[in-house]
Amino acid sequence: MDFQLDEDIVSLKHNIRDFIKNEVDPFAMQIEDEDHIPNEIIEKSKEMGLFSLSIPEEYGGLGIGMVGKCALYEEIGKTHNGYTTLIGAHTGIGSVGIVEMGNEEQKRKYLPAMARGDLIGAFALTEPQAGSHATNLKTTAVKKGNKYIINGTKHYITNATVADVFTVMAVTDASKGAKGITSFIIERGMPGFKIGAVERKMGLRGSHSAELVFEDCEVPEENVLGEVGQGYVNALKILANGRAGLAARNLGSSQKLLDMCMVHVQEREQFNVPIIEHQAVAHMLADIALEIEVLRSFTYRVAWMVDRGEKVIKEAAMLKLFGSEVYNRVADKAVQIHGGLGYIKDFPVERYYRDARITRIYEGTSEIQKNIISSQLRKEYSK
Numbered sequence: 001m002d003f004q005l006d007e008d009i010v011s012l013k014h015n016i017r018d019f020i021k022n023e024v025d026p027f028a029m030q031i032e033d034e035d036h037i038p039n040e041i042i043e044k045s046k047e048m049g050l051f052s053l054s055i056p057e058e059y060g061g062l063g064i065g066m067v068g069k070c071a072l073y074e075e076i077g078k079t080h081n082g083y084t085t086l087i088g089a090h091t092g093i094g095s096v097g098i099v100e101m102g103n104e105e106q107k108r109k110y111l112p113a114m115a116r117g118d119l120i121g122a123f124a125l126t127e128p129q130a131g132s133h134a135t136n137l138k139t140t141a142v143k144k145g146n147k148y149i150i151n152g153t154k155h156y157i158t159n160a161t162v163a164d165v166f167t168v169m170a171v172t173d174a175s176k177g178a179k180g181i182t183s184f185i186i187e188r189g190m191p192g193f194k195i196g197a198v199e200r201k202m203g204l205r206g207s208h209s210a211e212l213v214f215e216d217c218e219v220p221e222e223n224v225l226g227e228v229g230q231g232y233v234n235a236l237k238i239l240a241n242g243r244a245g246l247a248a249r250n251l252g253s254s255q256k257l258l259d260m261c262m263v264h265v266q267e268r269e270q271f272n273v274p275i276i277e278h279q280a281v282a283h284m285l286a287d288i289a290l291e292i293e294v295l296r297s298f299t300y301r302v303a304w305m306v307d308r309g310e311k312v313i314k315e316a317a318m319l320k321l322f323g324s325e326v327y328n329r330v331a332d333k334a335v336q337i338h339g340g341l342g343y344i345k346d347f348p349v350e351r352y353y354r355d356a357r358i359t360r361i362y363e364g365t366s367e368i369q370k371n372i373i374s375s376q377l378r379k380e381y382s383k
Contacts, residue, residue, distance in 0.1 A: 003067055016072055019045075024083055027080075028348065029346075032080070037086060045087065046117035051115060051120075052116070054069065054091045059111035059112050061115040065306075065307040066244055066306040069303070073249045073252065077249035077250065077251060078255060081253060081352070082204045082205045083207070084252075088242075088245060089159045090120050091245070092246065093363065094123055095121040096241050098225065100237065100238070106225070110165055114165065121163060121166075124166050124168040124212055126156050127154055127155065134232070135181070137170065137171050139168075140174075146220065147218050147219060148219045149218060150184070150214040151214050152214050153196065153211055153212065155196075155199070156362070158209050160195055160210035164188045165185060165187060169232070172228060173229065178232040179232070181235075183230070183234045186219055192215050194215075196210060196213040197211050205351075240317075243302075243363070244303045246363060247302070247319045247322075248303075250326065251296055251323065253327055254295065254326060255292055256352070257331060257334040257349065260349060261285060261288065261337050284333045287329075291329060291330060292330065294326075295326045298322060301315075302315050302316060314377070317370075317372035318369070320364060321370065324356075324366060327356045328359065332353070334353070
């Protein structure tokens with residue numbers, strides 16, 4: 001395995017690190033207080049090319065592989081997680097479907113503008129009755145002439161309030177179960193489509209999730225993404241593809257917490273010595289460092305496998321599970337190490353602690369990842 005980064009990626013990684021430090025981090029508390037990412041940060045992110053990470057060069061993107069993307073996601077993960085999620089949802093599940101399953105006409109129509117950040121992407125699978133039970137969709141798409149008429153509701157859709165292009169799953173033939181689900185590219189402003197209630201969340205301030213409401217929404221048949229009836233398979237591919245990137249963002253956040261802890265334990269004194277001198281604290285730091293290093297190795301191994309075109313269903317599920325659990329354990333220890341400071345909103349550790357919790361739920365819960373892993377094991381051992 002070779003995780004060596006090209007010089008261009010190393011240079012971009014350093015540029016992103018400086019951008020995060022100088023342009024995003026200073027606004028972290030403002031984002032938290034106002035629940036809004038300043039427009040100047042978004043515009044500078046476009047100039048940096050951060051909206052184009054997953055898009056091939058021929059459509060205006062950076063055209064980098066998964067190992068390179070993970071190196072960049074790791075840097076992006078070190079800042080406010082609301083900002084991280086806006087970028088990650090767009091470059092991950094919000095655009096990967098069109099990149100991987102779109103026809104040439106669809107790619108040329110949407111990807112250049114998505115690469116520039118002029119169009120923001122979102123992914124819509126989850127419904128009130130269909131979260132972990134993803135095949136239990138109630139949103140329907142009925143063919144009528146050269147259009148599909150879509151009715152139903154999606155919820156918890158990341159980027160919903162700012163997105164322009166949505167990859168949406170709907171039932172085209174209820175009698176076929178999972179094989180009766182189809183993917184659609186739906187644009188903001190199409191007749192019968194509106195944004196519903198915006199959810200109030202525990203964390204991820206600045207990253208907004210909301211309902212999508214379809215009431216006789218008219219979608220041209222040319223906006224079918226991939227094959228009719230392959231929507232569920234498409235959804236699984238899109239989610240699996242994004243898991244290495246999500247783990248890299250969790251890795252970046254975990255590393256940021258360790259960095260903050262190392263500063264604190266050398267400055268904070270108890271019993272007349274810096275608290276790093278106390279074995280209980282030192283052991284927590286050792287645990288954090290160990291888990292981060294294992295997560296880093298696992299993340300880049302799976303990314304390397306993706307770049308080689310290998311099947312990573314089991315490994316991607318393991319990585320999503322492990323990455324989110326590591327981030328949560330690291331955040332918990334970071335609060336403990338910081339004591340009272342870790343529990344107040346004026347200090348960023350408290351924010352990371354709240355933001356970490358959703359990673360065990362979105363894009364497939366930890367329990368669903370275990371189902372995928374065990375299912376793949378059964379297949380492997382039944383051969």
